[in-house]
Ligand SMILES: Nc1ncnc2c1ncn2[C@@H]1O[C@H](COP(=O)(O)OP(=O)(O)OP(=O)(O)O)[C@@H](O)[C@H]1O
């Protein structure tokens with residue numbers, strides 16, 4: 001049995017064409033089902049539906065052979081025990097620093113002020129501000145980071161930005177670009193050896209699809 005860990009929503013949707021290229025068609029959609037294990041047209045392939053942040057953990061411990069996770073999630077997780085053969089170029093966005101409109105971020109940084117930063121991405125944020133030599137207090141949040149500057153919880157946030165409409169709707173502006181984010185194929189290293197003949201064709205089909213999109 002091959003088990004593939006995916007999260008609901010954008011990753012599941014954007015993975016469907018990759019699965020199709022590998023001849024895998026889920027037997028139901030996670031949005032319309034409460035099932036956490038979803039069968040496919042192939043008897044020996046199943047999907048498990050987990051939180052985006054939990055995908056690396058399932059693969060690391062071998063509860064899933066493959067998974068798809070955002071670079072943001074992988075950077076926070078650390079990647080121990082994982083083989084990351086392929087950037088799938090899906091779920092693309094940017095990790096950015098944002099502040100409330102009117103907050104003088106550059107000025108605060110120049111003055112050497114200690115900044116309060118709210119984020120789900122504490123590891124990436126710590127590294128970013130340390131590399132700039134900016135002193136920060138990090139406040140860990142699990143979602144809706146955009147609210148934090150509006151209610152005085154933080155001076156700035158580190159969050160993902162795609163269209164910019166969430167920032168705009170909340171009177172925030174991006175002030176710094178930390179890095180580009182896309183999702184990667186995550187493979188359990190032991191499974192790759194033990195189930196090589198079954199896993200490699202899936203990895204190859206994903207790679208061929210990604211390459212074809214880039215021409
Ligand atoms: N607005 C966006 N546009 C494109 N990609 C995004 C966007 N937001 C997040 N992503 C990417 O998609 C991945 C999955 O996001 P999703 O919203 O499904 O989960 P999440 O809500 O971030 O995680 P969790 O459910 O664990 O809290 C993220 O890890 C990131 O790599």
Ligand SMILES: O=P(O)(O)OC[C@H]1O[C@H](OP(=O)(O)OP(=O)(O)O)[C@H](O)[C@@H]1O
Nearest residue numbers: 143144159160161162163164165166167
């Ligand atoms: O620039 P935009 O296109 O507005 O996208 C940015 C938003 O997308 C992500 O949230 P998501 O939509 O995943 O909602 P979530 O809070 O459920 O993670 C991210 O945390 C931002 O809030």
